[in-house]
Amino acid sequence: MAYKPYTHDVLIKNSNEILYDAEINLEQDKIVGFSSGAPGPKRFKSIVLPGLINMHSHLCFSKIKLDSQNLFSWLKDLVTESQKPEFLPSEQVSQGIQESLSYGTTFVVENTNYPFETSRALIDSGIKALMGIEIFGSDPNFAQKIFQEKIALLDSLPKDKNIFYALSPHATYDVSALLWKFCLEWSQKNNRLLLSHISESLAEEKWFSDHDSAESQLAKEFWASINSLEAKLDNWKKYKSSFDFLLQSNLLDSNLLLTHGVYLSEQELDLIQQYQIKLVTCPRSNEYLLNDQADIKNWQNKKIQFALGTDSKASNHDLDLREELKHLTHDLSSQEKFEMITIKAATMLGLDSEIGSLEQFKSADFVVLEILDLNNYQDLRNIDIFALALDNKKTRVREVFVNGSLVYKF
Ligand SMILES: [Zn+2]
Known part of the structure; x- marks a missing residue:
C-alpha cells in the first residue's frame, strides 16, 4: 500500500529542521518534497520522523529467552537452545523483523x-538491512576453507535492492587472525x-590477559561445548586485550564496525579514532550480561563515530530503540539521541545520501507517530519535539513506510 499524503502536526526532517502542519510528497519510493497542508480534520495528532536504524x-534469536548471566555461560545456553528441534530460524527472524518494524x-x-x-525473511518483509554472515573458526589451518565456504554461501543468497551483505567474524576471541584478514580484505575490496x-x-578481556583465571574457565567450557579452540590457546597468548588482537594482526581499518567496546583503554580509543573505526553501543544487552557500559561521553569527546x-x-527485553536510548549511561541531548538512531547511523553505513533523514530525493522511509499526550499537543511549537518523538510512552508508532510502502500499521 502506497502512502497517501496527510497533513502532519509535526514533520522532523532532520535534527535541525522541523516543519509544522506539513505534508510529505512522494513519487514512487522517493521523497520529492514537502508542502504545507491546510489544518483540517485529522486521523490523529501525528509526528513524522525518519525511519530508525x-x-x-x-x-x-528473537524467540529465545535466556537468563541474565555471564557472557560465556550465556553463549553456551544460546548454542543449546538453537540446537533444539523447536528452534526454527525463519520463525525467529520473522518475529524479530515484525517487532523491529x-x-x-x-x-x-x-x-x-x-x-x-x-x-528470505528480510526481503519478504520490506525492511532494509546490512546482513552480516557470522563466521567462527579459531584454527588458522582452516581459515582458507571456512572463508571460501562463506563467500560461496554469500554469493548464492538472493539479491535484493534493500539488502546489503557483509561478513561478520564473531569476535577476536574465536576467529583466527588469518580468517579475520581474509574477511577484512573482502570487505575492503567490496566496500x-x-x-x-x-x-x-571482562571475562573476554580476562581471557586475553590471563588464560588460567577463573573467568577464563567459563570461556573454556563454552569452547568445549562447540568443539572449538582447545589446543589453539597458544595462538592467543601474545595478545594483551581483545583490541590488541586487531592491532597486532594489522587489522585496524575504517571498514570495521565494532559493537560494545565496554573495556577499551584510552590508547585503544585513540587508535579507533585515528583509524576511523566505527563503534556501536548496546546498553541494555550489556546490563543483561552483567557487564559495565561503554563510556560514550569519552567516545563523543574523542570524536569517534558511534551509534546504537x-x-x-x-x-x-525488546527491540525498541527508543527504549534503548533511555539506558545510555551518559545523558546526551534529545537531538543527539535522535541523530544516533537516524543520520549518524546512516553516515556510518555510508548510506546518508539515501536514508537517515527526510530530504528531497532520499528514500521514503519514515515513521508516523501518534501523539498520546494531549497537553503536549497544545503547545507543540514550544516544546522539545525531539524529546517527545523519542518518548515511547507519550507517542506510539502508528505506521511505518519503507520506500513509500506501508510495512507496518498499528
Ligand atoms: Zn551481538
Whole structure:
C-alpha cells in the first residue's frame, strides 16, 4: 500500500529542521518534497520522523529467552537452545523483523548464523538491512576453507535492492587472525563494513590477559561445548586485550564496525579514532550480561563515530530503540539521541545520501507517530519535539513506510 499524503502536526526532517502542519510528497519510493497542508480534520495528532536504524541485532534469536548471566555461560545456553528441534530460524527472524518494524525501525544491521532464512525473511518483509554472515573458526589451518565456504554461501543468497551483505567474524576471541584478514580484505575490496563484537565483557578481556583465571574457565567450557579452540590457546597468548588482537594482526581499518567496546583503554580509543573505526553501543544487552557500559561521553569527546543497537532479544527485553536510548549511561541531548538512531547511523553505513533523514530525493522511509499526550499537543511549537518523538510512552508508532510502502500499521 502506497502512502497517501496527510497533513502532519509535526514533520522532523532532520535534527535541525522541523516543519509544522506539513505534508510529505512522494513519487514512487522517493521523497520529492514537502508542502504545507491546510489544518483540517485529522486521523490523529501525528509526528513524522525518519525511519530508525538499529546498528546491531541478531534477529535470528528473537524467540529465545535466556537468563541474565555471564557472557560465556550465556553463549553456551544460546548454542543449546538453537540446537533444539523447536528452534526454527525463519520463525525467529520473522518475529524479530515484525517487532523491529513495530518500533519504527526501517533499517537493521543483522548478524546471522542462518543466512538463507534471514535473507528470505528480510526481503519478504520490506525492511532494509546490512546482513552480516557470522563466521567462527579459531584454527588458522582452516581459515582458507571456512572463508571460501562463506563467500560461496554469500554469493548464492538472493539479491535484493534493500539488502546489503557483509561478513561478520564473531569476535577476536574465536576467529583466527588469518580468517579475520581474509574477511577484512573482502570487505575492503567490496566496500562493505566488517561487523564484529569487541570488548563486550571482562571475562573476554580476562581471557586475553590471563588464560588460567577463573573467568577464563567459563570461556573454556563454552569452547568445549562447540568443539572449538582447545589446543589453539597458544595462538592467543601474545595478545594483551581483545583490541590488541586487531592491532597486532594489522587489522585496524575504517571498514570495521565494532559493537560494545565496554573495556577499551584510552590508547585503544585513540587508535579507533585515528583509524576511523566505527563503534556501536548496546546498553541494555550489556546490563543483561552483567557487564559495565561503554563510556560514550569519552567516545563523543574523542570524536569517534558511534551509534546504537539492541543486540539480540536473547540478551535484551525488546527491540525498541527508543527504549534503548533511555539506558545510555551518559545523558546526551534529545537531538543527539535522535541523530544516533537516524543520520549518524546512516553516515556510518555510508548510506546518508539515501536514508537517515527526510530530504528531497532520499528514500521514503519514515515513521508516523501518534501523539498520546494531549497537553503536549497544545503547545507543540514550544516544546522539545525531539524529546517527545523519542518518548515511547507519550507517542506510539502508528505506521511505518519503507520506500513509500506501508510495512507496518498499528
Ligand atoms: Zn551481538
